Amino acid sequence: MNYSKTMSIQDNLLQIKQSLPAQVTLVAVSKTKPVSDLMQAYEAGQRIFGENKIQEMTEKYEQMPKDIEWHMIGHVQTNKVKFMAPFVSLIHGVDSLKLLEEINKQALKNNRIIDCLLQIHIAEEETKFGLNEAELIELLQSETFKNLHNIKVVGLMGMATFTESQSQIRKEFQHLKTIFDTFKIQNSSFKILSMGMSGDYQLAIECGSTMVRIGSSIFGGR
Numbered sequence: 001m002n003y004s005k006t007m008s009i010q011d012n013l014l015q016i017k018q019s020l021p022a023q024v025t026l027v028a029v030s031k032t033k034p035v036s037d038l039m040q041a042y043e044a045g046q047r048i049f050g051e052n053k054i055q056e057m058t059e060k061y062e063q064m065p066k067d068i069e070w071h072m073i074g075h076v077q078t079n080k081v082k083f084m085a086p087f088v089s090l091i092h093g094v095d096s097l098k099l100l101e102e103i104n105k106q107a108l109k110n111n112r113i114i115d116c117l118l119q120i121h122i123a124e125e126e127t128k129f130g131l132n133e134a135e136l137i138e139l140l141q142s143e144t145f146k147n148l149h150n151i152k153v154v155g156l157m158g159m160a161t162f163t164e165s166q167s168q169i170r171k172e173f174q175h176l177k178t179i180f181d182t183f184k185i186q187n188s189s190f191k192i193l194s195m196g197m198s199g200d201y202q203l204a205i206e207c208g209s210t211m212v213r214i215g216s217s218i219f220g221g222r
C-alpha cells in the first residue's frame with residue numbers, strides 16, 4: 001500500500017493493522033520522524049517502534065511513554081550498544097559474534113537478557129549487511145556463542161533486493177523462510193522472522209514473515 005498525504009498517521013496505521021494477519025507483528029518504523037508523529041501512532045494504539053540510529057532512539061525513549069517497545073532495526077556499532085542496553089526490546093540487525101558479545105556484556109551490566117535477531121544476507125546487493133548460511137551455522141555452533149547467557153537469539157531478519165521484480169523478492173524471502181525453518185528445528189527460541197517493509201510486506205507475509213517493519217506507509221516519505 002502507498003501512503004497518502006491526505007490521510008493521517010492514525011488512518012494509515014489502522015488500515016495497515018487491519019490488513020495484517022493476527023500472527024504478524026507490526027513494527028512502526030519511525031526513524032527521522034519527530035516525537036509528535038510517533039505520539040499520533042501511540043495514541044492510535046501502536047506500542048512497537050523501530051529506529052535505525054541508537055542516539056535518536058535513546059532520545060525518543062527518554063521523551064515518550066514507558067510502555068513502548070523499542071526495536072533497533074539498523075546496523076549497530078559496537079561502541080554504541082551501551083546506550084540502548086538499558087531499554088531496547090529487540091535488536092534486529094545482529095550480524096557478528098563480536099557484536100553479540102558486546103550486547104551480552106552490556107545486557108549483563110543492566111541485569112537483563114536482550115532479545116536479538118540475526119540478520120541474514122538475502123539480497124543481490126553487496127552493500128546490505130548480514131550473514132550467509134555458513135556463517136550462521138558457524139556462529140550458532142561456536143563455544144563463545146553458547147556461553148552468552150544475557151542474549152537470546154529469537155529469530156532471523158532479512159532485507160530483499162531493492163527491485164521491481166516481484167519474483168526476485170519472493171525468491172529471496174522464500175530463501176530466508178527456508179533457512180528460518182531449518183534452524184527453528186534446532187533452536188526452540190527461534191520464533192520471529194522479521195521481513196517486509198512498506199513496499200514488500202504483503203509478499204513477505206505470503207512467504208511466512210511474522211514481523212513487518214513499516215515506515216513510510218505509516219508516517220509518510222522521509
Ligand SMILES: *Cc1c(COP(=O)(O)O)cnc(C)c1O
Nearest residue numbers: 029052073197198213214215216
Ligand atoms: C527504514 C527501514 C524500514 C522501513 O522502510 P519503509 O520502506 O519506510 O517501510 C524497514 N527496515 C529497515 C531495516 C529500515 O532501515
